[in-house]
Amino acid sequence: MITIDHLGKTFKTARGTEHAALLDIDLHIPDGQFVSILGPSGCGKSTLLYMVGGFEQPSRGSIKVDGRLVTQPGPDRGPVFQEYALFPWKTVLGNVAYGLREQGVPKVQAEARAMVWLEKVKLDKYAHFYPRELSGGMRQRAAIARTLAYEPGILLMDEPFGALDAHTRLTLQAELLTLWEQLRNTVLFVTHAVDEAVYLSDRVIVLTGSPGTVREIIDIDLPRPRVRSELLVNRKYQDYIVHLESLLTGEHA
């Protein structure tokens, strides 16, 4: 359970002024929910995720995970951030084993567990490749495997598919859902794409423009497992998309 209470973040800018990024966020996210965060560019989506990860400190309010105050990163919260790229000097296997080695798992066991995860993300044949030898989609699969390998209860994903071409993006979304349906960990997923948010999520949190506050929380009541071709002709799915698009483009009355 993630409990976010009156959370605010103000940054000091390089010019010495203050910049309010997030204002008075209250959220309660139960275990095992897939939650997406949508909102205009610069509204504080990444900042919110970084604070849940313990990489940034709140200026006001608090974040608790299972009742414990978040003050620093921990293995219970696994980031898949674009900035957390793979180590270029390690192989795919070395990258995925790294998170486990960090937690004291001996090398042989870490590599065996890493291989299991590489099979799950269909990269086992590329275990000994270096990141530069992989496509963008394969790199993101490796980054996801690296985080999932140490089994965090909470997965923090910041636009993980944002840089991928449309086809690869759809493939990785479907693969992520298949994995998540087995794992059922809590996912906080930042995205710009309304269709991605609706397809993946149990709940979509829409933030206002800067400083970000919660504009609307929408429960996505669509059956699982989700099949995209069925969703595309599902009236409820279409209504969610239209509603979210209107919120984001400011056309909402």
Ligand SMILES: Nc1ncnc2c1ncn2[C@@H]1O[C@H](COP(=O)(O)OP(=O)(O)OP(=O)(O)O)[C@@H](O)[C@H]1O
């Ligand atoms: N380290 C920082 N120092 C100063 N300001 C920052 C810092 N990090 C973020 N900000 C500011 O906080 C606001 C929110 O940034 P953030 O990256 O969280 O937004 P976002 O919603 O994720 O944006 P995007 O959708 O464009 O990725 C922005 O105005 C940004 O300039």
